[in-house]
Amino acid sequence: MRAARKAVAAVAALALLASLAACTTGGPVAPNGGDGPAAGSWTVLTYSIADTDLEPFMMADLGEMGEVGSHDGLNLVALVDRSADYSTEPVLGQADWTGGKLLHVLPGGAEVMDDLGPVDTGDPAVLSSFITRGITAFPAEHYAVIISDHGASWPGVGGDESADGDPLSLAELNDAIGSGLSAAGVAKLDLLGFDACLMATYEVASTLAPRADRLLASQELEPGHGWNYTALEPAAQGATVDELGSALIQGFQSQAETEGDAAEITLSLVDLGKLPAVDAALAAFSNGLVERGSGIAPVVGRTLAGTLGFGRSPDPAEDSFMADLGILAGEIGQGDTAEADAAGTLVRAISSAVVDKVDGQSTAGATGLSIYFPPQKAYFADDYRALGTAGGWLDFLTSYYAAGGAIPGGEKARFTDSGAEISFGADGLSISATLDPAGLGNAASASLRYGLIEADGSVTYLGERPATVDAGGSGRVHGGYDLTQLTLGDGTDTTPAYAQFGDDTGAAASGPGSGSVTVDVPMAYYSPGDVAGETYQDVLLSLTLDGASGEIRNETYFAYDDKLGSYGELTADPTGIIVPERLNVQGDGTESWVGTSDYGLYADLPALHYAFARLPSGSRLRIDLTVTDFGGNSASVSGTATVP
Structure with a gap:
């Protein structure tokens, strides 16, 4: 079915290319006459x-482009595919529309170069055509392509909802950018940017290195x-690619600080001309x-457990398993x-x-490139084998x-204790146990999970924190x-939630630190009018x-797309319902994530x-202390306690 849909999309793309080539409106702004x-x-x-739930944010981005507009030395061109579902706001003087439009962005407005109608932005032929059209219609000394939507690291970007969530894989991105440049007679871009989650990875940089001088x-x-x-304004002043990249980094940081979400940001400008050296070193x-x-x-296992990671989730099925490559390598070398x-x-x-980068309070020390490293074979995605990236990393993962x-x-x-030692103090509860010395050297990580014992004997877990060996x-x-x-709480109702504390916590598990x-919190979102979970989204x-x-410094809600495995900030209707989820474990060991209330917030x-x-005095608790070795083998010791 997918192959048939792609064949139809290819025919549509050819028609689009002909349409774009025939379009004669919107000539370049050339300061030299x-x-x-x-x-x-x-x-x-x-x-x-x-054409996704990020539409409202992207319309704001277009408004920002309009504040700059095309003028002497700079042309801004956008292919914008809008949805019928998420926003009806006019933008750049254009009334709301559904489908794709090709826009020449002008100061405070836009010229419609072409009304494309229904278009699949997950079709690489559409991206290729857009690049060719933009370059040939607006020749310049420097070229940049910015792709904006959900990102999933090495699996790619996008997810056009009107085309069955069709994304652009990394291979499709490589082919589309290459063919678009070739048809325009340009060897490579000066700047390739992804205004999307998780795309500053070794896999992306190594694959796309022939397509651009810089990756942002x-x-x-x-x-x-x-x-x-x-x-983007410095581009009109003749900025170099590094100057423009740094300006975009500074603008991103400044906006994040204004919006109050700068604690978790990263953005890095990578010289792709130096990727061969990274390939060889890796x-x-x-x-x-x-x-x-x-x-x-x-x-390696112990180092990975403590390495800064990105796109993490309490649910392994929704974790990106991306680790900071520079930190990982440096710590392995020290160990x-x-x-x-x-x-x-x-x-x-x-x-x-x-070349340049920014990080936040929670991502401090990020080196600019991450790499795929699931801690266990059970979490490894076989699709990764098809990437064919340089560096021998797949050989290492296989060996590991x-x-x-x-x-x-x-x-x-394996623990030598039959039960854990539990005690209460001024800072709360402490738990300890002893590992068998034979397995101690293979231990990679330790964690503490705690929950309420229900009347039926099941346990509803409240959260998880790092433990130490x-x-x-x-x-x-x-x-x-x-x-x-x-x-x-929403001012009317209050509901509990599951809290997974990160391994990079600056606070000791039993008290404040520095x-x-x-903290990651799994949730579900339901649109207004949902009666049977048809608009359910993992959040x-x-x-x-x-x-x-x-004190909470930053909070951001991210929606998960299970087709691409990508995250993007949740666009929520205030009259919709958000429901935190907690982990329930039955007496037979069956685990399930369940809503914390029947009404939500x-x-x-x-x-x-x-x-x-x-917790109220008298609450009955189950405490699990778990150690996992680098092979994914886990041992747990548990105890029960009553809150004094």
Whole structure:
């Protein structure tokens, strides 16, 4: 069925190309009297896949472009595919429309170059045609293409809802950009940007390196407002590609600070001309890891568990499993001296390639490029094998998972205690137990999960926090819980929620610390009038807390697209319903995520309030202390307690 739909889309794309080629409106703005591209001139082409729930944000982006507008030295061209469902606002002097329009953006308005009607922006032929048209109609010395929508890292971008959620895969992006440039007679872009989540990855950069001099993208989930397009103005002043990239980074940071969501941002400008050096360094690093096999795997597993990650979720089915490549390599090199030289070379190659970047309080230290690394083979997506990216990383992953699967039974994670030691103190509850020394060296991560024991014996878990394995080799595992639960309220109702504290928490598990604390909260959103879950969306609420005070510094709601595996900021109707979810475990071990109430909260997101409320005295708790080794083998020890 998909192949047939693609064949039809290809025919439509050919018709579109003919339409674009025939269009004669909207000539270039040339400051030199029309004698050809002026020195320092720019044409910026924006591919807005707005036939999604991000449409309202993208219309605001177009308004920002209109504040700059095409003028001497700069032409702004946008292909904008709008939805019938999410926004009816006029933009750039154009009344609301459904389908695609090709716009020449002018100061405060736009000239319609073509009304494309229904168009599948997930069809690579449409992107290719747009690039060719924009370049040939508006010749310049410098060219930029910015693709805006949901992003999913290496699986690609987009998800055109009027075309059955059709995305652009990484291979399709590569082919479309290459063919579009070739037809226009241009070797490569100066700047390729992704105003989308999770696209600053090694896989994206390595694949698309032949297509542009610079890549501008985010490692982390982006807030809905995305980039600040008024920052394109320096292009009209003859900015270099690095100057324009830095201006966009600064504009993004400034807007995020104004919007109050700067704590979790990332944006990096990557010199793709230096990717061959990164490829070579990653290959040497990966080969070393493969040669060391099971000898280095425990170090890798422990390092991965503490490495800054992006697009994380309490539900593994919705986790992107993207880890910061520079941090990962650097920490592995510090943990194993035999890998120090190769790791250092890779870290330096990444640092050299990343021209400029910004991070936030929760993403501090992000190096600019992430890489796919599921901690267990069970989470690995087979589609990754088809990427064919350089660097030997797939060989390493294969070797790593093989080493994990070969851990002898006697060396898997196992507790010597039959039960955990639980005590109460001023900071709440503490739990500890001892690992069997035979499996201690393979331990990768430890966590504490806590929940309420229900009348039927099942457990409704309230959250999860990192635990620690004693670095001195004693085998003791420690965790702490402050006896609070996260609650959300809309001014009328209050409901509890599940809170997963990140491994990068700046607060000790049993008390306040320093830095920042990230908390992920699984939720569901239902549009107004939903009676049978037909508009249900999985949602992740991402919170950033101040590590010292516990004050919430940042909150952003991200909707999950299970077709692409991508996130984008939730567009919620205030009269819709948002329902936090908690994990329920039955006596037979069956796990399910369930809504925390039958009524939910009104989805007026800015008006929702949050609190960590202490559990009532007498609450019956189950506490699970879990250690997982690098092979994914887990051991847990549990205890029960009553809140004093």
